[in-house]
Amino acid sequence: MGVDDYELEAFAGRGAFGDVYRAHSLKHNTIVAIKVINLEETSDDIKTFVSEIHFLSSLRSEYITKYFETIVQRTTIWIVMEYCGGGSCYDLLRCHKKFSEEVTAYIIRDVLRGLSYLHNQKRVHRDIKSANILLSSDGKIKLADFGVSGEITMTHLKRETFVGTPFWMAPEVIAARDMGHDQKADIWSTGITTIELITGEAPLSGQDPRKIIFDIPRRKPPVLTGINFSENIKNFVKYCLVKDPKNRPSANTLLHHRFITGVRRHVNIIQLIKEKDEWMKTSKRKVRRPRNELQLDETTTSQMINWNFDSTRIGAPSIVSRKVSPMALDSLELSFDIPFKSSSELSSPETPLSSGQIQNDHLPSDQLSPNSSPQPAYTYTSCFFYCMKRVEERANLPSTKRAVGELIKDLVLYENDQPGICYAIFEEILKFKHVVGE
Amino acid sequence: MSFLFKRNPRTPQEVVRSLNEQISKIDLTNDNHKKYQDDCARFLKQMKVILNGDDETEPQPDQITLLAQEIYQTDCLYYLITNLSKLNFDSRKDVSILFSNLLRRKIGNQSPTVDYLINSKPEIIMLLIKGQVHHEIGLICGSIIRDCIKFEVINSLIIASKVFWNYFGYVQSDIFEVATDSFTTLHDLLTLHKKLVSEFLTSNYDQFNKNINQLIQSKNYVVKRQSVRLLSELVLTRTNQNFLNRYFDDTINLKVVMLLLSDKSKNLQIEGFHIFKFFIAKPKKSQKIMDILIKNKSNFIEFLEKFDLSSLNDSTIIDEKDYVWNEIKKLPEIERL
Numbered sequence: 205m206g207v208d209d210y211e212l213e214a215f216a217g218r219g220a221f222g223d224v225y226r227a228h229s230l231k232h233n234t235i236v237a238i239k240v241i242n243l244e245e246t247s248d249d250i251k252t253f254v255s256e257i258h259f260l261s262s263l264r265s266e267y268i269t270k271y272f273e274t275i276v277q278r279t280t281i282w283i284v285m286e287y288c289g290g291g292s293c294y295d296l297l298r299c300h301k302k303f304s305e306e307v308t309a310y311i312i313r314d315v316l317r318g319l320s321y322l323h324n325q326k327r328v329h330r331d332i333k334s335a336n337i338l339l340s341s342d343g344k345i346k347l348a349d350f351g352v353s354g355e356i357t358m359t360h361l362k363r364e365t366f367v368g369t370p371f372w373m374a375p376e377v378i379a380a381r382d383m384g385h386d387q388k389a390d391i392w393s394t395g396i397t398t399i400e401l402i403t404g405e406a407p408l409s410g411q412d413p414r415k416i417i418f419d420i421p422r423r424k425p426p427v428l429t430g431i432n433f434s435e436n437i438k439n440f441v442k443y444c445l446v447k448d449p450k451n452r453p454s455a456n457t458l459l460h461h462r463f464i465t466g467v468r469r470h471v472n473i474i475q476l477i478k479e480k481d482e483w484m485k486t487s488k489r490k491v492r493r494p495r496n497e498l499q500l501d502e503t504t505t506s507q508m509i510n511w512n513f514d515s516t517r518i519g520a521p522s523i524v525s526r527k528v529s530p531m532a533l534d535s536l537e538l539s540f541d542i543p544f545k546s547s548s549e550l551s552s553p554e555t556p557l558s559s560g561q562i563q564n565d566h567l568p569s570d571q572l573s574p575n576s577s578p579q580p581a582y583t584y585t586s587c588f589f590y591c592m593k594r595v596e597e598r599a600n601l602p603s604t605k606r607a608v609g610e611l612i613k614d615l616v617l618y619e620n621d622q623p624g625i626c627y628a629i630f631e632e633i634l635k636f637k638h639v640v641g642e
Numbered sequence: 643m644s645f646l647f648k649r650n651p652r653t654p655q656e657v658v659r660s661l662n663e664q665i666s667k668i669d670l671t672n673d674n675h676k677k678y679q680d681d682c683a684r685f686l687k688q689m690k691v692i693l694n695g696d697d698e699t700e701p702q703p704d705q706i707t708l709l710a711q712e713i714y715q716t717d718c719l720y721y722l723i724t725n726l727s728k729l730n731f732d733s734r735k736d737v738s739i740l741f742s743n744l745l746r747r748k749i750g751n752q753s754p755t756v757d758y759l760i761n762s763k764p765e766i767i768m769l770l771i772k773g774q775v776h777h778e779i780g781l782i783c784g785s786i787i788r789d790c791i792k793f794e795v796i797n798s799l800i801i802a803s804k805v806f807w808n809y810f811g812y813v814q815s816d817i818f819e820v821a822t823d824s825f826t827t828l829h830d831l832l833t834l835h836k837k838l839v840s841e842f843l844t845s846n847y848d849q850f851n852k853n854i855n856q857l858i859q860s861k862n863y864v865v866k867r868q869s870v871r872l873l874s875e876l877v878l879t880r881t882n883q884n885f886l887n888r889y890f891d892d893t894i895n896l897k898v899v900m901l902l903l904s905d906k907s908k909n910l911q912i913e914g915f916h917i918f919k920f921f922i923a924k925p926k927k928s929q930k931i932m933d934i935l936i937k938n939k940s941n942f943i944e945f946l947e948k949f950d951l952s953s954l955n956d957s958t959i960i961d962e963k964d965y966v967w968n969e970i971k972k973l974p975e976i977e978r979l
Contacts, residue, residue, distance in 0.1 A: 206816075243863065247909050247954065250867060254822040258781055261819055264731050274818035276864050279907055281818075509904035509945055512937040513897050620955035 223494040239283040267318030269348045290339030290477045299480040302404040310471040314345035320455040323387040332393035333372045343473035371406040372396045375421040388449035395444025436463040588630040654709035661685040668728040686736040784823040810853040836881040843885035870913040891928045
């Protein structure tokens with residue numbers, strides 16, 4: 205087994221981590237999806253990736269994209285998965301604008317079946333949304349993208365992104381990040397996804413995701429209203445969006461809900477996929493490019509320095525010849541993959557948080573760009589760290605103190621990596637304070 | 643799950659016996675194997691309920707004792723492992739859960755399962771180690787083995803045996819899961835019980851060194867990166883002092899590490915540097931080590947000039963680089979011919 209068994213056919217998109225390609229498996233004569241992850245991008249221990257892959261290989265359910273194998277190709281790993289020819293529910297939704305209750309129930313039922321399997325395996329998906337619900341070419345529903353599921357998160361590659369995507373995120377996930385991140389959060393996201401499928405967008409999706417992070421835990425759960433919707437779906441959504449996770453039903457329970465049990469045997473999803481494929485051909489879409497260009501050629505493995513390993517006593521210095529090889533470490537720019545980019549009010553979260561640009565894009569125009577004068581950025585940033593230090597001092601328990609200390613250390617790391625982050629955080633807090641009028 | 647009991651009431655002993663019986667009947671070449679697989683799956687689930695309870699029933703200590711005793715007496719674990727690949731996908735996971743439950747069970751300070759594995763059926767451990775190379779059951783065997791070696795006696799048993807050295811081959815398997823999972827086990831075997839490992843490394847220096855250096859020079863990037871990381875961890879472990887003293891006097895090791903410094907991968911350069919710095923920092927260097935360092939003085943300087951660490955935002959490593967740089971500069975110039 206090796207990369208020679210596969211013929212890459214096309215770039216298929218960016219996954220939660222790494223680029224995804226459609227490929228032809230020569231051995232089995234099938235189409236597969238291959239995620240390519242460059243391990244050179246992280247200097248952390250790679251065992252997190254390894255456990256993630258072991259986790260994928262321990263799943264076997266028809267409602268979850270199937271894992272085939274992993275291949276090491278130079279500094280990259282190729283994760284070979286089932287290819288879903290029907291695309292994602294997000295693409296399907298963009299073409300059809302919204303789905304009927306029948307189609308919605310069909311999709312959500314299989315999402316729940318997938319979740320039920322996953323939860324039985326004591327795992328959590330954590331990023332349920334239409335973009336992560338895939339369709340096989342014969343219209344079967346498959347959950348995908350476990351990049352952030354389970355115990356491991358790809359934090360080192362996803363630094364600037366949230367774990368999960370804010371619009372679909374459960375209040376308790378936002379309120380207590382990483383505490384009791386349990387299976388019920390997936391149910392909330394399923395409820396939000398139901399609203400997304402039936403109305404065409406997730407609640408609050410017109411708003412700034414950085415603001416709704418604060419809103420979701422404070423607000424009442426979204427409600428599906430209007431005479432266009434049946435009581436069944438309204439009631440189903442209401443159950444999914446019970447705010448207290450303890451009182452929110454499990455996937456198994458929800459599978460018995462009338463909205464789900466009423467799904468007809470034949471839902472013509474294939475027709476919808478066909479129409480979408482036609483639509484995709486004609487509509488002008490932004491051509492997405494892979495994050496990293498694939499290097500398939502085997503370059504020679506000559507070393508960069510001619511070491512002298514001669515163990516006899518001192519002789520003439522060896523002539524140093526070097527081949528400087530290009531290092532692909534400059535590809536750390538990450539994207540924040542959120543649908544609804546068309547929505548005009550939404551300031552794109554994809555804006556890179558790098559110094560200079562952030563201020564131009566998000567600061568009131570009267571603010572001086574720290575590029576020309578570093579002073580304001582310096583002040584906000586130091587205020588921010590002052591506050592963090594205060595929090596550390598206030599901690600009662602040594603363990604809390606340690607945790608805050610660790611957090612500060614991490615913040616410094618990220619700040620150094622992407623200068624301007626702490627400036628932006630502090631500014632948003634100030635803005636927010638202004639919004640709520642405290 | 644408790645409806646199973648009502649419909650089909652069984653004592654723990656009966657469950658174990660029925661499981662043993664059905665396992666022996668699974669013959670994958672025969673069409674009826676699915677029925678036996680399903681039976682086994684059912685009995686394994688029943689065992690899980692006895693051990694952990696379910697929504698309706700709490701686990702009963704006396705039932706658990708009866709179950710465990712019957713498992714030991716009938717060598718049930720042995721049959722489960724020898725027939726692991728015949729069980730269906732989910733049952734294999736249940737076997738792993740069963741092991742982990744039984745291992746955790748304690749009577750006083752003793753773990754009866756550990757006693758059983760060590761004194762009655764050490765074959766089980768050997769089977770598990772060898773099972774790690776099989777694609778189908780590798781990950782399951784690996785996770786059971788790692789549960790077992792949390793107990794020092796079992797860890798000790800494994801590293802004292804010849805099969806331990808198999809791991810250096812397993813981690814180079816073409817099958818990614820087998821290779822990486824075996825690596826996790828190898829890592830645990832060498833890091834969980836410090837004192838044990840320290841003694842082991844002292845008395846097996848040559849063999850261990852040869853094997854780890856081979857891994858570090860592997861063509862497979864993942865093997866390379868994981869093995870340097872492991873070596874770094876061993877080098878940083880205080881209890882491994884004896885091993886370190888020998889390691890940093892050995893020119894072969896210096897060569898291997900220098901090759902890492904000139905690797906094309908930035909990460910491997912960094913990992914290499916984290917070992918290289920100790921060669922430089924060691925107070926009394928052997929003459930041979932000094933010779934190589936001196937001969938390559940200009941190479942090191944050239945390397946350090948280009949060794950850019952600014953993207954790491956790690957002030958420690960930058961300080962360490964400055965330290966190494968200074969030490970290198972202090973090396974005597976070689977007389978030119």
